[in-house]
Amino acid sequence: MASTVIGVLARITSTIASIVLVYVALHTLVEITLRTLFDTSTNVVVEFAGYGLAAMSYLALADAMRTGSLVRVNFLVERASPRLRRLLDAFCIVVTLAVTLFIAYYVWLDMRRSFVRGFQTESILPLPAWLPPIALFIGLIVFAVDLLLHLVLVLQGKVRLAASHVE
DSSP states (O other): OHHHHHHHHHHHHHHHHHHHHHHHHHHHHHHHHHHHHHSOOOSOHHHHHHHHHHHHHHHTHHHHHHTTOSOOOOTTGGGSOHHHHHHHHHHHHHHHHHHHHHHHHHHHHHHHHHHHHTOBOSSSSOOBTTSTTHHHHHHHHHHHHHHHHHHHHHHTTSOOTTTSOOO
16 A cells, blocks of 8 residues: 555656656747847757656655665675665665655755745745745655655665565
């Protein structure tokens, strides 16, 4: 049940990342058209493309792990016994989870501070400064929850990390 719910969340965030990719491509095409044909600009394409890149990268993390798309060097892991492989997988998950939660915590602190103080981005189109990192934060949280699920499944011997996905 939990695996299915987390799988659906991973798919949803990955789909949102795909939509953001389409948006960035369309915004870029609009910008090219405006500059070429009308000698004008939206003046925010670079900024919004940067926000989009961060959103795409982090929103797709959980689904990428589930499908085995994340880069992983298996040189030592593939030569280990099944028990040692499980422990190495668990170690990798714990370290990744710790780093993910560390980053999520500081992103949250920064978003909260920006919200409380009413900070805005320094741009031609000022946005509340807590708004751009929301997708990054959501992606990190979904990834952390998925890592936790994978840790349990790896320790139970039900799945190997990056060998098969959980559905």
